[in-house]
Amino acid sequence: MATEPMDGGRALIRALEEEGVDVMFGLPGGAILPVYDPIIDSSIRHILVRHEQGAGHMAEGYAHATGRPGVAMVTSGPAATNIVTPLCDAYLDSVPMVVITGQVPYAAIGTDAFQECDTTGITQSITKHNFLVTDAQDIPRTIKEAFHIATTGRPGPVLVDIPKDIVDPTNPRSAMTWEDDVAMDLPGYRPQVDVDPEAIRAAAKLVRDAERPVLYVGGGILKARAAEALRELAELTGIGVVTTLMARGAFPDSHELCLGMPGMHGNYTAVTAMQEADLLVALGARFDDRVTGRLDGFAPDARIVHVDIDPAELGKVRRPDVAVQGDVRVAIEALVAELSDGGTGDVDRSAWKSRISGWQERFPLAYEPWVPGDALKPQYVIEQLRDATPDDTIVASGVGQHQMWASQYWTFDHPYTWINSGGLGTMGFSIPAAIGAKVAHPDRMVWAVDGDGCFQMTAQELVTATVEEIPIKVALLNNSYLGMVRQWQEMFYDERYSEVFLSKEVPDYKMWAESMGCFAMRVDDPDEVDDAIARANEVDDRPVVIDFRVAAAEKVFPMVPSGKTNSELVVPEFQQDQPR
Amino acid sequence: MNVHEPEFRYHTLVVTVENKSGVLARVAGLFARRAFNIESLAVAPTDDEEFSRITVVVDLESAPLDQVVKQLDKLVNVVEIRELHPGHSVERELMIVTVIAEPDTRDEIVEHLDRAGGKVLSLGTDRMMLSLVGPPSRVDDFEDLLRPYGIVELQRTGRVALASLDDALD
Structure with a gap:
């Protein structure tokens, strides 16, 4: 075993290199300063952000796009608290991420020292695990453990808090010995990958016997790299697939078995098929309230097969008839094998299939067409963007109406092309997430679909994008409102609009974007949309922002009102006469 | 402490954890986050x-207990969890108590103490x-017996428990 005297700071960077880290996002400061010195000599590309929240979301975007853990490094105190939101975001969406925070010297911990906060205490409930390292010798092992925990089992964020003295080469406490192949010590961490064959046989029986089955597919499919296996299962059984907001792209939207997105703003067919099903096969999905609507009225006749790697998900919301704990890809492959060997059953599902195609015909995703004099339709912008960009374009969205429209009107035919904040619903997610994705895939086109409320929360990272030469493109659907909140106030608060109007005049997004080094345009009319997108697609030497001035009154439909069951889905006015 | 509540309201979990700083806070935080009250807790x-x-x-119904156990098991520092069932486990608790003991009541108190199997410490x-080690119900009873004399100060450890041997052989 090779050993080498070293200091904790160099060991930290070396340990990151050994994990295969090629890029990290961060911003230096007092407590983390000693670690920034060895970065100069490291192979790791460091992207200097303008706000630590940006570093966290960039790391998430990188992880979403690649499946590899995103890495962010920031200093103590306010920097650590600024990255709390991305940690929670990554926790709720099971994003593999390792965040390194500086901490005041070990002896000063607990004294209210300058830029001190209890980082591990604050982040305890929003990380998969966190560490406070107190000894330089423990740094390499802890980094190894952090990456192992972040990427195995149900992925998630791991934080490593590093006191300054153990990484500062001028402090004797930083002295340590580098050892190759240091062993992990995680006696309580044993994620279960393999599945119980008994449970698979029971699941296969329910699948064979079902008259109205639906494959309910969640983000776990993407985390487990199970898109291929899923397709095999769907095609073998002929069962329709709904892809949740976190699973868009896990099954091709253009596939004939794709029923679309379920949930509060899902399409009619996906929502209703789940609601009317006699079997839901939940694959890496967690029965989120945005999917189930009012729980006691959710899919009342459905038996449940629930596959999840996290045992705490099984039975958390809805009691499964068959619970399968383990890796969802392993489970699907086992199920495919079982159904190939034992047959897929001989239940006649033609009546179910014709009901589904009836819903698809009567209730397609649609919006009131534009007529002269109308403001630009946001859905139209998404459609034009979709049609004018390559098939493998990565779309990152913020949170709100624009997110729902992007998810609804884009056609996701490839996994890992849709990046958004589902669980936490973090406004401002899209620009930094798009930057992270573009860093991971410099040859792919990356579009951020953003709203004006979101844009104002993280736009400063466009400076990062310009300076670091990360040419993302931003389609800003600007309706001068906090649009989703406005929609709720219109529908559920008697059109009493409280604190949702932003401004039609300020900021001037074109000027703002230009001041940050972007190429920028403003579009007001439908006939300008295609040309603006075409020009944006030609720019590859700097970020682009298009300020699309869209209709403020446009609402996202369909919609399950909060507190209602999915059977009470509200469709747009022009579909309301259709028989259900 | 609602020591007279029926036993089934309480669940005893024996959780083996890594002996590291912060682990107790993680375990306790998990209960606190879900607003479950911890009835007693002993760690060593x-x-x-x-x-x-x-x-x-823990004081709760058994359905959420299943969720708590699974969540506890997700904590990286938690190595093993066992739920102990009354009748299949041995539970003990230690109480130290200072009680008013005038010359005319002292013999009576010592009689109670001897019958319960306790000791005079001072x-x-x-x-x-006085001190008493015993099953929590016996400690409860002894506490009730002492109360009329006037309890000055009292500290109980909370229960410690292990599965009983016949159970362990299953």
């Missing part, structure tokens, strides 16, 4: 100093300090 290293054992008594002119 096991025979292997790398690990500690936490005996935690004698003062008008008070005594």
Whole structure:
């Protein structure tokens, strides 16, 4: 075993290199300063952000796009608290991420020292695990453990808090010995990958016997790299697939078995098929309230097969008839094998299939067409963007109406092309997430679909994008409102609009974007949309922002009102006469 | 402490954890986040100093308990969890109590103490300090017996528990 005297700071960077880290996002400061010195000599590309929240979301975007853990490094105190939101975001969406925070010297911990906060205490409930390292010798092992925990089992964020003295080469406490192949010590961490064959046989029986089955597919499919296996299962059984907001792209939207997105703003067919099903096969999905609507009225006749790697998900919301704990890809492959060997059953599902195609015909995703004099339709912008960009374009969205429209009107035919904040619903997610994705895939086109409320929360990272030469493109659907909140106030608060109007005049997004080094345009009319997108697609030497001035009154439909069951889905006015 | 509530309201979990700083806070935080009240909690290293054992008594219905156990198991520092069932486990608790003991009541108190199997730790002119180790119900009863004399100060450890031997052989 090779050993080498070293200091904790160099060991930290070396340990990151050994994990295969090629890029990290961060911003230096007092407590983390000693670690920034060895970065100069490291192979790791460091992207200097303008706000630590940006570093966290960039790391998430990188992880979403690649499946590899995103890495962010920031200093103590306010920097650590600024990255709390991305940690929670990554926790709720099971994003593999390792965040390194500086901490005041070990002896000063607990004294209210300058830029001190209890980082591990604050982040305890929003990380998969966190560490406070107190000894330089423990740094390499802890980094190894952090990456192992972040990427195995149900992925998630791991934080490593590093006191300054153990990484500062001028402090004797930083002295340590580098050892190759240091062993992990995680006696309580044993994620279960393999599945119980008994449970698979029971699941296969329910699948064979079902008259109205639906494959309910969640983000776990993407985390487990199970898109291929899923397709095999769907095609073998002929069962329709709904892809949740976190699973868009896990099954091709253009596939004939794709029923679309379920949930509060899902399409009619996906929502209703789940609601009317006699079997839901939940694959890496967690029965989120945005999917189930009012729980006691959710899919009342459905038996449940629930596959999840996290045992705490099984039975958390809805009691499964068959619970399968383990890796969802392993489970699907086992199920495919079982159904190939034992047959897929001989239940006649033609009546179910014709009901589904009836819903698809009567209730397609649609919006009131534009007529002269109308403001630009946001859905139209998404459609034009979709049609004018390559098939493998990565779309990152913020949170709100624009997110729902992007998810609804884009056609996701490839996994890992849709990046958004589902669980936490973090406004401002899209620009930094798009930057992270573009860093991971410099040859792919990356579009951020953003709203004006979101844009104002993280736009400063466009400076990062310009300076670091990360040419993302931003389609800003600007309706001068906090649009989703406005929609709720219109529908559920008697059109009493409280604190949702932003401004039609300020900021001037074109000027703002230009001041940050972007190429920028403003579009007001439908006939300008295609040309603006075409020009944006030609720019590859700097970020682009298009300020699309869209209709403020446009609402996202369909919609399950909060507190209602999915059977009470509200469709747009022009579909309301259709028989259900 | 609602010591007279029916026993089934309480669940005893024996949680083996890594003996590291912050682990108790993680375990306690998990209960706190879901607003589950911890009835008692005792923690100390096991025979292997790398690990500690936490005996935690929780007041809740059994359905959410299943969720708590699964969530506890997700904590990286938690190595093993066992739920102990009454009748299949041995539970003990230690109480130290200072009680008013005037010359005319002192013999009576010592009689109670002997019957319960306790010890006199310290004698003062008008008070005594006693200790008792036993099943929680016996400690409860003894506490009730002492109350009329006047309890000055009392500290109980919370229960510690292990599965009984016949159960362990299953």
